[in-house]
Amino acid sequence: MTDQPTPAATTPRRVRVHHLAEAKERGEKLTMLTAYDYAVARIFDEAGIDLLLVGDSIGNTMLGHASPIPVTVDEMLPPTRAVVRAAKRALVVADLPFGSYEAGPEQALATAVRYLKEAGAHAVKFEGGVRVAAQVRALTDAGIPVVGHLGFTPQSENTLGGHRVQGRGDEAAERLAEDALALQEAGAVAVVLEMVPAPVAARVTEILHIPTIGIGAGAECDGQVLVWTDMAGMSDWSPRFAKQFAAVGALLGEAARSYAAEVRGGQFPDADHSFLS
Numbered sequence: 001m002t003d004q005p006t007p008a009a010t011t012p013r014r015v016r017v018h019h020l021a022e023a024k025e026r027g028e029k030l031t032m033l034t035a036y037d038y039a040v041a042r043i044f045d046e047a048g049i050d051l052l053l054v055g056d057s058i059g060n061t062m063l064g065h066a067s068p069i070p071v072t073v074d075e076m077l078p079p080t081r082a083v084v085r086a087a088k089r090a091l092v093v094a095d096l097p098f099g100s101y102e103a104g105p106e107q108a109l110a111t112a113v114r115y116l117k118e119a120g121a122h123a124v125k126f127e128g129g130v131r132v133a134a135q136v137r138a139l140t141d142a143g144i145p146v147v148g149h150l151g152f153t154p155q156s157e158n159t160l161g162g163h164r165v166q167g168r169g170d171e172a173a174e175r176l177a178e179d180a181l182a183l184q185e186a187g188a189v190a191v192v193l194e195m196v197p198a199p200v201a202a203r204v205t206e207i208l209h210i211p212t213i214g215i216g217a218g219a220e221c222d223g224q225v226l227v228w229t230d231m232a233g234m235s236d237w238s239p240r241f242a243k244q245f246a247a248v249g250a251l252l253g254e255a256a257r258s259y260a261a262e263v264r265g266g267q268f269p270d271a272d273h274s275f276l277s
């Protein structure tokens, strides 16, 4: 279990929803990264990332908003389409943005149907527990796999009182477990746990048969997810729980500086990069 084999050795040619609980059963960690376009999704798919999340974090990471709250369904569909086109193996999950599912099962179903019909998403994700269980049930019954999202739910930052760890204290931990069980009962195929104390996430992971996917939720979750720009060193700001695995932003800046220097110095384009006749 510690020396995790390459995903291709243990998981299928194409990741399907039934593989998620099977991976948990076998003790194989699930890997998830956000992706918002074809170029990056292709790289992650080839790297063997199991799930690609078209997150509403596109709002702050790619569109320059302060949070995901302003993101619309119409803004989510083109990136979702692009990621789906890139994914040969990964399961593509796309976030339903703030305001597109809370009103009830009918609204959630109408939104999710667009994601499947117009963008080819394989599954959708939205935030909340007991309060959205009816939505999870309606989509599941309609044949749309749902991933839940509990703990710190960024779309509710205004009621949660900022970016704070959730599930601290016995009562809050108990409520989190109840929310997770409600999602599982309603048919969710996995649950993201964001900014939850590691022992609380471990307990939720233990009581569920569907996998938990943690972000700032400790090592005992069945899988992990990170925002790709944080993981790769491309973000203008990253949360503390996000480890930086490369300095892609610095590398890209270096490439741009070299390009500009060669253009200004007359070294680019040279004969190799010109049509001489």
Ligand SMILES: Nc1nc(=O)c2c([nH]1)NC[C@@H]1CN(c3ccc(C(=O)N[C@@H](CCC(=O)O)C(=O)O)cc3)CN21
Binding pocket: 056, 057, 060, 061, 068, 154, 163, 164, 165, 227, 229, 230, 235, 237, 238, 239, 240, 241, 242
């Ligand atoms: N780039 C990026 N990374 C993310 O992980 C992410 C997004 N964007 N956008 C959507 C949500 C919002 N998330 C957030 C946003 C802010 C904090 C934050 O301010 N954290 C502080 C305080 C943590 C604490 O209270 O202990 C930190 O310093 O990490 C954390 C997660 C996670 N998601």
Ligand SMILES: CC(C)C(=O)C(=O)O
Binding pocket: 034, 053, 054, 055, 056, 057, 058, 068, 095, 149, 192, 194, 215, 225, 226, 227
């Ligand atoms: C942080 C992850 C789980 C997310 O919901 C997003 O990227 O929008």
Ligand SMILES: [Mg+2]
Binding pocket: 055, 056, 057, 068, 095, 154
């Ligand atoms: Mg999100």
